[in-house]
Amino acid sequence: MKALGLTVYSGEKGLDRRVSGGYVSDLLSDVMGNADEGQVWVTLQTHKNVMAIASLKDLAAVILVSGHKPDVNTAHQSEEEAIPVLGTHLSAFDVTGKMYELIKK
Amino acid sequence: MHVEYNIEGGDFTRAGYASSQIKKILKQSGVDMDIIRRTVVASYEAEVNIVAHAHGGAISMEVDENQIRIVLQDVGPGIEDIDKAMEEGYSTASCAVREMGFGAGMGLSNMKKNADMLRIESEPGKGTRVEILMGLGKEEILRSKK
Numbered sequence: 001m002k003a004l005g006l007t008v009y010s011g012e013k014g015l016d017r018r019v020s021g022g023y024v025s026d027l028l029s030d031v032m033g034n035a036d037e038g039q040v041w042v043t044l045q046t047h048k049n050v051m052a053i054a055s056l057k058d059l060a061a062v063i064l065v066s067g068h069k070p071d072v073n074t075a076h077q078s079e080e081e082a083i084p085v086l087g088t089h090l091s092a093f094d095v096t097g098k099m100y101e102l103i104k105k
Numbered sequence: 106m107h108v109e110y111n112i113e114g115g116d117f118t119r120a121g122y123a124s125s126q127i128k129k130i131l132k133q134s135g136v137d138m139d140i141i142r143r144t145v146v147a148s149y150e151a152e153v154n155i156v157a158h159a160h161g162g163a164i165s166m167e168v169d170e171n172q173i174r175i176v177l178q179d180v181g182p183g184i185e186d187i188d189k190a191m192e193e194g195y196s197t198a199s200c201a202v203r204e205m206g207f208g209a210g211m212g213l214s215n216m217k218k219n220a221d222m223l224r225i226e227s228e229p230g231k232g233t234r235v236e237i238l239m240g241l242g243k244e245e246i247l248r249s250k251k
Contacts, residue, residue, distance in 0.1 A: 026206050027206050027209040027211070028153075028205070028206040028207055028209075029207065029209050029211035030209060030211060032146055032149060032150065032211075032215055033146065033211055033214075033215040033218065033219075037142070043206075045205065045206045047117070047205055048117075048118055049117060049120055049121060049153075049205065049206075049207075052120065052121030052122075052124075052149070053121070053149070055121075055125060056121065056128060056145045056146070056149055057146075058142075073118065
């Protein structure tokens with residue numbers, strides 16, 4: 001996470017979750033249908049339903065790209081579920097590229 | 106075991122609440138995690154459909170040793186053409202709903218892919234009833250492990 005320079009917005013308690021990979025999408029049903037447990041979800045969606053999906057799918061964390069910040073109730077639910085919401089000024093392409101390099105190692 | 110939750114049409118802040126309760130209950134009941142994951146994908150998509158399209162409805166779940174049975178009944182516009190609605194990519198969702206990342210036309214196919222049995226009955230102008238069955242027998246557990 002430090003290597004990616006991510007901001008922790010909420011859900012710090014969950015930062016020790018094991019990461020199995022990542023999934024990049026802004027379509028919620030796409031994530032619901034195709035993401036796997038333990039993945040980090042890269043998106044620009046900031047509303048609370050993101051956390052409902054992250055929790056139902058047992059995702060490791062959510063990364064909001066391009067400077068997007070979580071809605072207040074999104075951050076609140078992230079705390080409750082202990083699923084971190086992280087942020088970056090990078091685009092989805094750039095942050096995913098960096099993350100891919102890290103995970104591959 | 107029987108539980109029931111109301112679903113408010115249009116209230117996206119509560120969308121997914123019933124499905125997360127269902128997940129908790131199934132976890133506490135010791136249901137296989139792969140079956141739980143498939144169950145909540147189907148129930149979440151059905152729940153969001155009520156929020157996105159209907160005036161309101163209810164979701165109920167019954168669990169016994171052989172199966173999980175989830176029934177969603179709503180009062181709403183119904184589905185004119187169920188075959189068309191089942192096509193991936195087809196959606197009648199509003200622009201506002203699409204901007205949130207819903208309404209990509211993937212919900213019903215997600216439900217079909219994840220449920221062991223899916224039955225949809227609808228009366229246009231009145232409402233829709235969705236039934237999701239998940240088997241809990243040995244065969245289903247083997248199937249979900251594949």
